[in-house]
Amino acid sequence: MRNTLIKKTVILFFIFTLFMVACTRQEARSPFAAAGFTMETVSLDSPFIDNKTEKEIHILYINDVHLQVLNDEVKESEQENIKGRIEAFSSNGTTTYEKWQMLPDLINEYNPDFVIFGGDIVDFNSRANTEALKEGLAKIKAPYMYIRSDHDRYPYWLEDEDNYKATDRQDGVCDNSKVLLGEVGDVVILGMNPSDQDILPGPVEEAREILSKPNKTFIIATHIPFEEEVPGELEEFTMEHRGGLTYWGKNAKQVPNEVTGSFLEILYDIDTPFLIPAAHLHESFETRFSEYGIEHVFTPEFMGSIGEIIVY
Secondary structure, eight states, X not given: OTTOHHHHHHHHHIIIIIOXXXXXXXXXXXXXGXXXXXXXXXXXXXXXXXXXXXXXXXXXXXXXXXXXXXXXXXXXXXXXXXXXXXXXXXXXXXXXXXXXXHHHHHHHHHOOSEEEEOSOOBSSOOHHHHHHXXXXXXXXXSOEEEOOOHHHHSOTTBSSOOHHHHHHHHHTTSOXXXXXXXXXXXXXXXXXXXXXXXOOHHHHHHHHHHHTOTTOEEEEEOSSOBOOSSOOHHHHHHHHHHSSOOSBSTTSSBOOOHXXXXXXXXXXXXXXXXXEEEOSSSSOEEEEOSSSEEEEEOOOXXXXXXXXXXXX
């Protein structure tokens, strides 16, 4: 089906005239610049938005905050480790907790159409971290989704390493459904949650139905990147920068089972321009995911960077 004449014709038209993804530093519009953040911007030219009559859509992608609050929940034997992590994840003398306290007001001033929190927003699932997270999210006026990954979900380094209690804490933060969905005009934002586990059959079928909607521009958000339809640049990049294949792929650290593999096949088959914003690598990176798709890995927020997706 992928190789039909119709599809090839559409590829030539959309890839070269309607679909452009460019990563730039765009700070003039942003309140984040005054606070010391930089903007990492990806622009997506949608075939379904009338540029003459409809405004562009602005979506923030905020990932790898690694929010850290050190208290007696942390094992005594891990106290120095967490102090070291707090220092390592600080930038310009500002801790992750201090940056998180700044973000809600900056987001509200920016006034995005949607916000994607792309995983590892907390460094470890403790009561103090999740409460600080919850307080910040409650201040945000824009609609948002929060995709969990391992740091969001697990009680790393705690005296009470109870995964059930950790799950309850995260369930109390905000929507923790397996399929997260947002819509802004003709843009559909899909998040499969959590990002570090294989997907179940029910959520895959739900995602299939969502991604079959006609005349929509899709943004499929994840924390852990997905392997391209034809493996290549992602493998080379992660080996060079992370020393391993830290993504979802057949020979990677996260090997998809049959169900998760079927979800990737759905993505490979999308035949209109789409974007996959991702995280996890702690580096900025972009690759062609499929004939129609681009995957962009954003720089972490803890490094002082805020991701921005502009759909025209």
